[in-house]
Amino acid sequence: MAQAQLTQTFNAPQTSTHQRGYDYDLVIVGGGIVGLTLASALKDSGLSVLLVEAKVESAAVAKGQAYAVHMLSALIYQGIGIWDKILPNIEAYRRVRLSDADYPTVVEWETGDINTQDLGYVAEHQALLYPLQEFVKDCSHVTYLCPAQVVNIQYQQDMVTIDIKFADQMQTVRSKLVVAADGSRSPIRQAAGIKTRGWKYWQSCIVAFVKPEKSHNNTAYEKFQSSGPFAILPLPGNRCRIVWTAPHEEAKALCALDDEQFLAELQARYGNQMGKLELLGDRFIFQVQLMQSDRYVLHRLALVGDAAHNCHPVGGQGLNLGIRDVAALAQVLQEAHAKGEDIGNIQILKRYERWRKRENLTILGFTDLLDRMFSNNILPVVVVRRLGLWIMRRVPVVKIFSLKLMIGLKGRVPKLAQQ
Ligand SMILES: Cc1cc2nc3c(=O)[nH]c(=O)nc-3n(C[C@H](O)[C@H](O)[C@H](O)COP(=O)(O)OP(=O)(O)OC[C@H]3O[C@@H](n4cnc5c(N)ncnc54)[C@H](O)[C@@H]3O)c2cc1C
Numbered sequence: 472m473a474q475a476q477l478t479q480t481f482n483a484p485q486t487s488t489h490q491r492g493y494d495y496d497l498v499i500v501g502g503g504i505v506g507l508t509l510a511s512a513l514k515d516s517g518l519s520v521l522l523v524e525a526k527v528e529s530a531a532v533a534k535g536q537a538y539a540v541h542m543l544s545a546l547i548y549q550g551i552g553i554w555d556k557i558l559p560n561i562e563a564y565r566r567v568r569l570s571d572a573d574y575p576t577v578v579e580w581e582t583g584d585i586n587t588q589d590l591g592y593v594a595e596h597q598a599l600l601y602p603l604q605e606f607v608k609d610c611s612h613v614t615y616l617c618p619a620q621v622v623n624i625q626y627q628q629d630m631v632t633i634d635i636k637f638a639d640q641m642q643t644v645r646s647k648l649v650v651a652a653d654g655s656r657s658p659i660r661q662a663a664g665i666k667t668r669g670w671k672y673w674q675s676c677i678v679a680f681v682k683p684e685k686s687h688n689n690t691a692y693e694k695f696q697s698s699g700p701f702a703i704l705p706l707p708g709n710r711c712r713i714v715w716t717a718p719h720e721e722a723k724a725l726c727a728l729d730d731e732q733f734l735a736e737l738q739a740r741y742g743n744q745m746g747k748l749e750l751l752g753d754r755f756i757f758q759v760q761l762m763q764s765d766r767y768v769l770h771r772l773a774l775v776g777d778a779a780h781n782c783h784p785v786g787g788q789g790l791n792l793g794i795r796d797v798a799a800l801a802q803v804l805q806e807a808h809a810k811g812e813d814i815g816n817i818q819i820l821k822r823y824e825r826w827r828k829r830e831n832l833t834i835l836g837f838t839d840l841l842d843r844m845f846s847n848n849i850l851p852v853v854v855v856r857r858l859g860l861w862i863m864r865r866v867p868v869v870k871i872f873s874l875k876l877m878i879g880l881k882g883r884v885p886k887l888a889q890q
Contacts, residue, residue, distance in 0.1 A: 505776030505793035506652030507603035512801035524617040539787025543879030550887030556602040563589035647815035657778035669762035675722035684746025695845035768820035798885035
């Protein structure tokens with residue numbers, strides 16, 4: 472691979488793409504998990520890729536986040552051929568328990584419900600990002616430029632020119648397509664004038680890591696409280712990740728408590744099923760928003776991951792939607808390239824938009840509905856949601872449908888996940 476990050480300037484490879492007037496077939500802006508997954512997913516496409524990430528590699532890895540990784544995402548990583556590098560450092564969950572405050576009806580899903588070995592996984596940020604960084608370094612089709620920043624883009628009918636700041640110098644590359652994987656604020660989406668719809672939630676999210684006294688038994692808990700959903704996810708080394716949603720002021724006050732008081736509050740909501748909890752490291756607070764871009768594509772531009780949509784963290788969907796976006800986009804681009812079509816053409820890119828926009832909207836709506844239904848004590852709503860829980864528990868077809876929807880097995884499955 473072109474080890475661009477080790478040199479002071481980078482030179483685009485002299486490929487057939489170059490001879491046709493382009494330096495790369497596509498430029499991916501953002502080397503977070505979503506951008507790196509797209510670069511990896513294109514390994515057999517025959518397309519040349521420039522991947523540009525603003526943070527230095529070690530800083531990009533060192534993010535105190537962890538994610539539920541759904542079954543479809545695992546299948547996509549298997550298809551790429553990187554799953555065996557990820558699996559040893561993440562934890563499987565084999566049981567999911569969903570409950571509403573102290574209401575005794577608990578819905579419980581197990582592997583037997585869908586005849587799989589695991590229901591899903593929980594991965595810390597570095598357990599996904601690091602193997603992906605290493606993978607793209609071994610890919611001859613990818614030039615990985617890091618740290619470097621895309622500062623300007625000009626769209627033309629036949630190509631897109633991209634100004635990149637790298638090692639204090641500006642360079643310009645020509646490409647057929649830009650893919651924005653540059654996160655929820657997406658300067659590229661904004662500069663292209665793509666509007667978004669959505670809202671900021673009245674809640675913030677506290678994320679913390681704890682070590683329980685007893686085994687976590689590979690169980691994921693989603694407990695709905697009137698202040699917001701509260702999730703406990705199993706991690707390697709018998710640790711757990713807490714995702715605790717509460718109204719802004721309450722979340723800020725909880726974060727300001729000292730460790731002992733915070734643990735007492737946590738234990739009060741968490742119950743005693745895993746014994747005493749030990750707090751590991753710092754707590755982080757995140758704003759929560761729902762956002763859907765009006766368009767995922769323009770001529771020579773595609774948005775993926777958080778650049779295209781954001782959702783409430785209930786159910787751990789956000790990153791998984793981004794992974795599904797890139798598997799879909801990789802398939803569309805690879806098929807178009809094989810037929811000799813122009814991969815930056817809006818008509819080609821609309822195939823990706825048609826595939827992903829509606830599926831993402833369904834999940835955005837589902838997470839919003841869950842949050843609104845459960846984050847209140849209005850009596851008729853309490854009655855309806857408890858009836859819903861009762862039905863989910865008693866009617867197998869509803870129970871299995873909701874599980875499959877949440878873990879990605881209900882939409883169109885990309886070819887990468889079918890290998
Ligand atoms: C509290 C909380 C809990 C969550 N839990 C889960 C969960 O359990 N499961 C789940 O699936 N999702 C979860 N999510 C959502 C998940 O965190 C995001 O969906 C995911 O991190 C988005 O990844 P991304 O690669 O699209 O964007 P980012 O991670 O934001 O990456 C964007 C990258 O682009 C780079 N960049 C930006 N601009 C430029 C530029 N001009 N030039 C070069 N590089 C640039 C940035 O440096 C960055 O590395 C959660 C979110 C929150 C807030």
